[in-house]
Structure formats: C-alpha cells, structure tokens
C-alpha cells in the first residue's frame with residue numbers, strides 16, 4: 001500500500017470481527033507512530049490501551065454513568081455555522097442510512113450512539129490524554145499522532161475509529177486509568193480491531209469538500 005493509498009483509503013471502522021488483536025501488533029503501530037512530528041518534539045500524547053476484562057469493565061461503568069458536569073472540554077464550538085453543520089449532518093445521515101435507521105428517528109440514533117461506549121464492539125481501545133498545561137498547538141500534535149496511529153493500524157490490516165464522544169466520561173476514564181484529573185485532560189478513545197467486511201456501517205460513502213473549497217494556490221502559473 002502506498003502512502004497516498006493509505007491516507008485516502010483509511011476510513012473509520014464501526015463494526016469489528018470477533019477476533020482478538022495481538023498486543024505485539026498494537027506495539028508495532030504505536031512504535032511507528034512515535035515518529036509523528038510535534039512542535040519542539042514535545043510528543044505531548046499519552047495513552048492507555050485496554051482489552052479483555054478491563055475494557056469491558058470500563059464500558060459497563062460508562063454505560064451506567066450520567067455525563068459529567070462540567071464537560072471535559074467543549075466538543076462542538078458555539079456558532080459553527082452552516083458549512084460545518086452540513087458536513088456533520090451529511091456524515092451522520094450516511095451512518096443512519098447504513099444501519100437502516102430513519103434520519104429523523106432520534107431514539108434510534110441515540111441507541112446507535114450508545115455503541116460508542118461499547119467501542120463499537122472492538123477487541124481493543126486506546127485512550128488518549130493530554131497534559132493540561134498544553135494548548136492548541138500541542139492538541140494539534142496529538143491529532144497528528146492519532147492519525148499516525150490510525151494509518152499504521154490500517155497498514156497492518158486493522159481498523160479504527162477515534163471516539164471523542166467518550167469525553168462525556170473523561171473523569172471516570174481518568175479515574176479508571178489512574179491518570180490524575182488535576183494534570184490531564186482526556187481527549188478521545190480509539191476503537192481498534194479487525195474490520196467486519198460485511199458490515200454496511202463500514203462501507204457507506206465518505207464525502208469530502210472539494211480541494212478548491214479549502215486550499216488556495218498562488219504563483220504556480
């Protein structure tokens with residue numbers, strides 16, 4: 001697989017085969033992702049990886065808990081405007097179509113969203129934390145690292161789905177993982193496993209803005 005193929009071919013996987021992921025493969029992907037770039041080489045990402053009983057235990061605790069107050073961080077900024085709302089509605093609509101739930105069926109939508117807290121049935125989950133002292137540039141570094149992890153997993157034939165929706169239980173997750181709330185923010189989880197090739201939720205169309213909507217070139221003529 002070329003780098004271009006890997007970048008354009010990765011997609012979020014939300015249904016997994018009932019097959020464990022060897023720790024050695026996860027270590028391979030994470031070791032490669034250590035070479036992600038970061039400003040001043042801070043490498044501000046920290047993670048805990050769970051499988052088996054601890055993973056099931058965390059899932060049960062989250063499913064039983066109310067969302068935390070105050071929120072871990074502001075997930076969706078206020079006043080995002082129509083452009084971003086349209087992109088969100090489109091992808092959520094595609095997801096609902098794939099699982100056969102009507103787009104206006106809010107209860108069906110919420111029931112599916114609960115699967116975030118089951119890590120979409122994945123056999124492993126990675127939990128990502130950022131030291132509180134870090135700001136937007138370092139959050140961007142963590143984003144690059146997450147993409148490196150996802151691409152490395154993709155290269156190994158594994159699927160993944162980043163899970164920021166877990167942020168509603170950030171403190172519960174930190175408590176579970178032994179990460180101090182005073183010093184760290186929980187950013188997101190990542191479901192990891194072998195993609196189920198037969199699941200429509202892994203196959204709906206992925207859309208992106210055309211390049212000229214987001215990039216301008218100058219001086220090439």
Ligand SMILES: Cc1cc2nc3c(=O)[nH]c(=O)nc-3n(C[C@H](O)[C@H](O)[C@H](O)COP(=O)(O)O)c2cc1C
Nearest residue numbers: 010011012013091116161162163164165166188206
């Ligand atoms: C930081 C981050 C957090 C995300 N959180 C969730 C999530 O909580 N649940 C979910 O189903 N998808 C989540 N996603 C997946 C996005 O919905 C997905 O990347 C986007 O719709 C583009 O689709 P693609 O990854 O298949 O190309 C997340 C993605 C990123 C990068």
